[in-house]
Amino acid sequence: MAVENMNAVQSLVQANARPMSAASTLQTGILALMMIMMFTMDGRFQSLFGMVGHFFKGLRRSLPELCGIAICFVMTCYVCSLDMDPPGLDATQKLVREFWPIMKDPDTLLAIHGMLRCIILVSVWYRARRSWPVPASFLHFSALSLLAQVHQYTQAEFGLEGPFAGNSKMAMVILNLVMTLAIARKHKLETGERLYPLAMLSVVLVTSYVCSANFLTIAPEVGSNVVFSFAIFMDAAATFHLAVFVCQSASLGELGNSQADGLMLVILLQKVVKGYYFLDGFGLLPNSTLESVGAEPPSTKEFGVGSPMQLIAAAQIANIAFATLASVAFFLGRYLAQDDKAVQVPANLQTDEDRAQRTAAMQARAAQRATPAPPPVPVGKLSTIVF
DSSP: OHHHHHHHHHHHHHHHHHHHHHHHHHHHHHHHHHHHHHHHHSHHHHHHHHHHHHHHHHHHHTHHHHHHHHHHHHHHHHHHHHOOOOTTOOHHHHHHHHHSTTTSSTTHHHHHHHHHHHHHHHHHHHHTTTOOSSOHHHHHHHHHHHHHHHHHTTSGGGOOOSTTOSSHHHHHHHHHHHHHHHHHHHHHHHHOOOOOHHHHHHHHHHHHHHHHHSEEOOSSSHHHHHHHHHHHHHHHHHHHHHHHHHHHHHHTTOOTTOOOHHHHHHHHHHHHHHHHHHHHHTTOSTTOHHHHHTOOOOOHHHHEESSHHHHHHHHHHHHHHHHHHHHHHHHHHHHHHHHTSOOOOOGGGOOHHHHHHHHHHHHHHHHHHHSOOOOOOOOSOHHHHHO
């Protein structure tokens, strides 16, 4: 009897499975449609959908910089593919090339860093037609860093190895220096922003003192080693001033019309590339090149004076942190500035009441301009006020 009841239940379920499944699917679809309609009617969920729209608009504004990054990496891969293994490589160099199968050598990251700086400067020049995306201090400290790098790469000990060995890095540094000086001059002519030589000189003096007490012994000359650290710390100072500038612009709501989306992404990528190079070279990463070839991390007692590795690593981490802060502040400030903009009603959609209020406001402003201003209150010494 129980078996017959079970068979009857199974047959009933099988007979009604198809229409019940279709009905449940229809009900689920209707419920999902109602939830989507409710979400779109709610302003909070409209903001979420608006963020997706802003994301795609940001990608469209970043298209020139993204194309530049793609060209940079295609060029790097092409140059690295032309580099054949030269004869006379020792076992360590072969292991390094096996660890870097595409770039062939970690020094290729420095070449990518120089090409990304070119993209940054071109983007600054291009975006400056609408509004300046960087402060003058960013350009000045960048120029000092590049000037120190020009002196640095005149020494054979600081030359790159791998596919970009030779004068390629020197050519990129000189090109970047010329572009930075030209952009700084354009910034001065268009904005009239004054220099603060005392504040800038104080930063340079403090940085020089720190570098003179903490430097890596790469070259036989002490001055070249100090300049190597000086260039790194000047780059960190430039990124710090950029982060402060972007945060201030975001707090004042001045980023609503900015087009520097791609510029912020390239700056962040550039800092990550150089930071990865130094952290990998010092053996501070879990899977570094030194670990792959079985070499010991460099010791400050053998290759430096003071604590240069700790300071350089801290400067690279600070560079990445400042660039991340600038990027987050930019995108958040731009989104909030656009979200706070008042919606302007087109003239063909305005009502008679709107036109009357607009006319009354214009008449009030005209009457206010026609009213003479009261005489200024004298301020100064008593003798100046009386006589």
